[in-house]
Amino acid sequence: xxxxxxxxxxxxxxxxxxxxxxxxxxxxxxxxxxxxxxxxxxxxxxxxxxxxxxxxxxxxxxxxxxxxxxxxxxxxxxxxxxxxxxxxxxxxxxxxxxxxxxxxxxxxxxxxxxxxxxxxxxxxxxxxxxxxxxxxxxxxxxxxxxxxxxxxxxxxxxxxxxxxxxxxxxxxxxxxxxxxxxxxxxxxxxxxxxxxxxxxxxxxxxxxxxxxxxxxxxxxxxxxxxxxxxxxxxxxxxxxxxxxxxxxxxxxxxxxxxxxxxxxxxxxxxx
DNA sequence: TATATTGTTACACC
DNA sequence: TGGTGTAACAATAT
Numbered sequence: 001x002x003x004x005x006x007x008x009x010x011x012x013x014x015x016x017x018x019x020x021x022x023x024x025x026x027x028x029x030x031x032x033x034x035x036x037x038x039x040x041x042x043x044x045x046x047x048x049x050x051x052x053x054x055x056x057x058x059x060x061x062x063x064x065x066x067x068x069x070x071x072x073x074x075x076x077x078x079x080x081x082x083x084x085x086x087x088x089x090x091x092x093x094x095x096x097x098x099x100x101x102x103x104x105x106x107x108x109x110x111x112x113x114x115x116x117x118x119x120x121x122x123x124x125x126x127x128x129x130x131x132x133x134x135x136x137x138x139x140x141x142x143x144x145x146x147x148x149x150x151x152x153x154x155x156x157x158x159x160x161x162x163x164x165x166x167x168x169x170x171x172x173x174x175x176x177x178x179x180x181x182x183x184x185x186x187x188x189x190x191x192x193x194x195x196x197x198x199x200x201x202x203x204x205x206x207x208x209x210x211x212x213x214x215x216x217x218x219x220x221x222x223x224x225x226x227x228x229x230x231x232x233x234x235x236x237x238x239x240x241x242x243x244x245x246x247x248x249x250x251x252x253x254x255x256x257x258x259x260x261x262x263x264x265x266x267x268x269x270x271x
Numbered sequence: 272t273a274t275a276t277t278g279t280t281a282c283a284c285c
Numbered sequence: 286t287g288g289t290g291t292a293a294c295a296a297t298a299t
Contacts, residue, residue, distance in 0.1 A: 076277055108296045
């Protein structure tokens, strides 16, 4: 599933591949994924060129030359594949010059393409209330400590998944960050000692950076815009390793449910 | 057919 | 009231 490192990788690839390109045509294969009626969506986007692409949380923000914004959320199983095949699970296809195309595939159909006027973008983010970007300068240790204090009673694992707390972390990197810091996912935010907070902070940043460098984790069906898998999976320490040996101690990786979500961790070295 | 998957949200509770 | 936790929802494969 695409989290910060995966969406960041896609954003960087798309910048190289489609920035400056003009959208010649759009095919909507599944009307559910767009926020307008098909004809209106097409009218809004055909002829526009791609001015810029950014990421906020797990959201792709594409500036169009028309002064509109195309927001893309891949949710669990969305893919954006440049010159990909348009067979299975293709939901929308953008056509550029020279027969190049960008195929939006989504096996589970939770992802979306949304066009909004640029003037509504601030309003949109106000509503989302995303927390800080974990790799930004703004997100320093002091801020992390302050935020944890504010949510002292919340369990640390669901808190890391909360996009209003920190933006961009999902199940994979939440589990991996907690393993790095040797903190049990069941702990409350307020129970963390100062040195644990520091370790968790460092873990989050280190892991997200490295995972981005490795072009993400293809644990589910994640693929980059070339249809290639990410390279972080061999570096995963707990996620997807239920029943296997902990790399750090002789414990066994366990998977439990916290707040309806699965959490993988080593009960021996994560306290 | 029941179940598992996760991000998001609606809602109940204290 | 607001923070917290739980359940429901989206769609699909197994």
